[in-house]
Amino acid sequence: MDLANIIDRERCCVLKETTKTEAIIELVNSLEGFNGPQLNGGPLDIEELRKELFYREQLMSTGLSLGLAVPHVRFRGVKSPLVIAGIQPDGITDYDTLDGSEVNIVIMIIVGENQHKQHIRLLSLIASRLKDNKLKQALLSAGSGEEIYSLLAGSEEAGL
Amino acid sequence: MVFNPGILLIFGISIFGGFTSSQMFKKIHIPQVIGYIAAGVIFGQTVLGIITPQVIDNLQPFNNFALGIIGFLVGSELLFSDMKKYGKQFSTILIGEGVLAFILVGSAVGFILYKVTGVFSLAMAGGVVFGAIASATDPASTINVLWEYRAAGILTTTIIAIVALDDALAMFLYGLGTSISQILTGGEADIAVELLKVAFELGASIILGIATGGLIALIIRKTKSPESLFVIAFGILLICIGLCAWLELDIILAGMFAGISLVNILPERGKEVVKQIRNISTPIYILFFALVGARLSLGSMPAWLWLIVAVYVVLRSFGKWFGAWIGARISGADKKVCNFTGMSLFAQGGVAIGLSIMASSHLSNISIQPGLSLGDVIIFGVTATTLIVQIIGPMLVKVSVKVAGEAGRNVTEEDVLSRNKVEQIVDRDATVVSPVTPIKEVVELFGAGERSFIPVVDNDNVFKGIIRFTDLTAAFLAPETLDWLVAGDFLYKTKTLLTPGQTQKDAINIMTHLHREYIPVVDNEHNRHWVGLADRQSMITSARRELLPA
Numbered sequence: 001m002d003l004a005n006i007i008d009r010e011r012c013c014v015l016k017e018t019t020k021t022e023a024i025i026e027l028v029n030s031l032e033g034f035n036g037p038q039l040n041g042g043p044l045d046i047e048e049l050r051k052e053l054f055y056r057e058q059l060m061s062t063g064l065s066l067g068l069a070v071p072h073v074r075f076r077g078v079k080s081p082l083v084i085a086g087i088q089p090d091g092i093t094d095y096d097t098l099d100g101s102e103v104n105i106v107i108m109i110i111v112g113e114n115q116h117k118q119h120i121r122l123l124s125l126i127a128s129r130l131k132d133n134k135l136k137q138a139l140l141s142a143g144s145g146e147e148i149y150s151l152l153a154g155s156e157e158a159g160l
Numbered sequence: 161m162v163f164n165p166g167i168l169l170i171f172g173i174s175i176f177g178g179f180t181s182s183q184m185f186k187k188i189h190i191p192q193v194i195g196y197i198a199a200g201v202i203f204g205q206t207v208l209g210i211i212t213p214q215v216i217d218n219l220q221p222f223n224n225f226a227l228g229i230i231g232f233l234v235g236s237e238l239l240f241s242d243m244k245k246y247g248k249q250f251s252t253i254l255i256g257e258g259v260l261a262f263i264l265v266g267s268a269v270g271f272i273l274y275k276v277t278g279v280f281s282l283a284m285a286g287g288v289v290f291g292a293i294a295s296a297t298d299p300a301s302t303i304n305v306l307w308e309y310r311a312a313g314i315l316t317t318t319i320i321a322i323v324a325l326d327d328a329l330a331m332f333l334y335g336l337g338t339s340i341s342q343i344l345t346g347g348e349a350d351i352a353v354e355l356l357k358v359a360f361e362l363g364a365s366i367i368l369g370i371a372t373g374g375l376i377a378l379i380i381r382k383t384k385s386p387e388s389l390f391v392i393a394f395g396i397l398l399i400c401i402g403l404c405a406w407l408e409l410d411i412i413l414a415g416m417f418a419g420i421s422l423v424n425i426l427p428e429r430g431k432e433v434v435k436q437i438r439n440i441s442t443p444i445y446i447l448f449f450a451l452v453g454a455r456l457s458l459g460s461m462p463a464w465l466w467l468i469v470a471v472y473v474v475l476r477s478f479g480k481w482f483g484a485w486i487g488a489r490i491s492g493a494d495k496k497v498c499n500f501t502g503m504s505l506f507a508q509g510g511v512a513i514g515l516s517i518m519a520s521s522h523l524s525n526i527s528i529q530p531g532l533s534l535g536d537v538i539i540f541g542v543t544a545t546t547l548i549v550q551i552i553g554p555m556l557v558k559v560s561v562k563v564a565g566e567a568g569r570n571v572t573e574e575d576v577l578s579r580n581k582v583e584q585i586v587d588r589d590a591t592v593v594s595p596v597t598p599i600k601e602v603v604e605l606f607g608a609g610e611r612s613f614i615p616v617v618d619n620d621n622v623f624k625g626i627i628r629f630t631d632l633t634a635a636f637l638a639p640e641t642l643d644w645l646v647a648g649d650f651l652y653k654t655k656t657l658l659t660p661g662q663t664q665k666d667a668i669n670i671m672t673h674l675h676r677e678y679i680p681v682v683d684n685e686h687n688r689h690w691v692g693l694a695d696r697q698s699m700i701t702s703a704r705r706e707l708l709p710a
Contacts, residue, residue, distance in 0.1 A: 060596060120645075
């Protein structure tokens with residue numbers, strides 16, 4: 001699974017928002033006008049995607065541990081996995097994580113409606129990558145989306 | 161403008177009229193076949209005259225087709241295993257009822273004809289032909305009643321065997337009778353030649369029928385699609401019927417042997433073919449019997465002929481009943497076979513009318529009085545008696561199987577499934593999970609159960625979808641994710657749902673089509689309130705349990 005092709009370079013960013021809801025909305029809104037090959041026909045229905053993501057958060061928070069959150073959803077608007085990432089160096093305190101920590105790294109995973117395997121593999125891959133403290137620190141000090149993308153996508157080659 | 165309806169309009173009027181009238185008759189508990197004939201009488205020469213003799217002549221190919229299909233369906237009821245078991249009974253009953261009807265009717269009608277004409281040879285000839293025709297029983301209407309009342313048992317088997325076989329006996333006696341008549345009335349027929357002709361006709365029909373059934377069995381042995389099964393069988397059967405019509409062989413007999421050989425060579429798949437052909441047979445039956453009714457012209461019969469009609473009906477009925485009783489007693493048959501077989505054999509139809517039409521063409525040159533030939537007497541007599549015995553015959557078949565306790569016993573698994581509703585077997589305690597159930601718990605539930613999916617139902621009891629075990633397998637390879645995931649992450653929004661009011665037959669059809677063993681049941685497609693799980697095996701088991709003898 002090649003993260004470099006799955007992560008959308010232009011939609012990795014340093015987040016402005018510092019609450020869970022606003023941070024998720026900021027990431028979803030960045031997909032406005034998205035026109036990548038992952039789409040399943042027409043443009044993304046941003047409103048629907050937002051609803052699905054928040055419905056999922058209602059079931060169980062996607063905040064994991066050690067500052068990582070992975071809002072994820074299976075969505076009929078895409079046919080292949082799409083990942084975007086946001087960094088909040090100041091921390092999001094209300095994310096409700098498994099270990100109670102604040103969230104600095106939000107990686108959003110959107111997969112096709114029937115892509116159960118890809119869904120789980122991406123979750124597992126991202127979680128295991130971000131267990132690496134060096135990568136985490138590098139991400140937290142990244143100043144641009146481009147840098148965040150390079151760190152996440154390049155970590156595979158770098159053996160991180 | 162002269163009213164001259166086309167064939168298609170005649171078909172439509174006859175089928176729709178026949179059906180409507182049969183429904184009215186059904187309400188007063190009279191077998192439907194009488195309704196079909198009554199519609200024909202109304203549209204035919206007796207009342208409205210819409211279906212004229214010319215139209216009926218033009219429809220001969222259709223009649224051939226219907227006789228072939230009827231023969232096939234009749235033959236398919238006869239399994240050699242049954243024949244072997246009841247063989248002795250069948251042959252003595254067959255000979256008893258056929259021969260006694262032949263002797264009684266033949267001598268009485270001959271006597272009346274002698275009194276009317278004073279010519280012994282002519283009276284004898286008429287008597288022999290009437291007698292031979294009297295020995296025939298109509299398999300179509302008799303078996304139609306047995307099907308309608310879902311009869312099964314030793315009496316039903318005996319009736320089916322006799323009606324399937326006594327056309328052959330009737331044809332043989334008829335062949336013998338017409339030859340004797342023609343010899344007696346100065347015709348040129350040589351009895352040996354006529355007998356040979358009849359033997360050839362019977363033999364060739366039987367061989368063609370067996371070949372037809374064998375060929376169908378051979379081809380369908382490897383055919384998988386039910387549609388192809390039907391088309392192949394139907395096509396070959398039509399070829400058989402067409403060949404019979406062309407070679408002037410007996411269509412009913414050939415169709416019958418096609419049915420017999422098919423179900424005995426290939427019982428399972430053969431029955432599937434029979435079922436499909438039976439499915440299309442209703443309009444054919446209606447039309448066939450409506451045309452039988454239309455052929456009758458009740459108003460134009462000379463008065464003394466009614467005496468022949470009365471004597472024929474009474475003595476034929478008595479002959480069949482008493483002859484069957486004697487035959488059954490000799491063979492040591494069950495008491496209900498002795499008492500009820502004969503009275504179930506009164507119906508007469510296509511074969512008798514067919515034989516009378518053949519006789520009328522053979523004997524049309526023998527004049528009884530000005531404007532009335534022996535052929536006319538036969539055709540009038542047989543058509544009138546047909547109407548009468550077609551009213552009392554099927555009713556007595558119904559009474560016989562009911563009194564003998566054999567009605568309603570031939571209920572199939574499919575009948576039970578068509579009647580039963582999904583709500584009767586729905587498992588309301590089936591394990592369900594909520595969208596927020598941790599996936600670890602879901603995995604444990606899969607481990608404890610045997611089903612390949614678990615329904616997901618929310619707090620408002622609304623069905624959200626299912627979790628398929630196959631979708632979970634990826635999570636087993638990444639066990640750390642099991643802590644972060646919930647049932648909602650694996651939700652599969654299935655569109656295949658059942659509602660409690662659907663029949664179990666529909667449910668099983670859907671399951672078969674989709675290769676599923678279980679389907680979720682919701683209150684309705686709109687609200688999707690959870691009801692339970694429908695399980696294919698439970699439906700089949702409960703249907704089979706219902707079919708077990710009490």
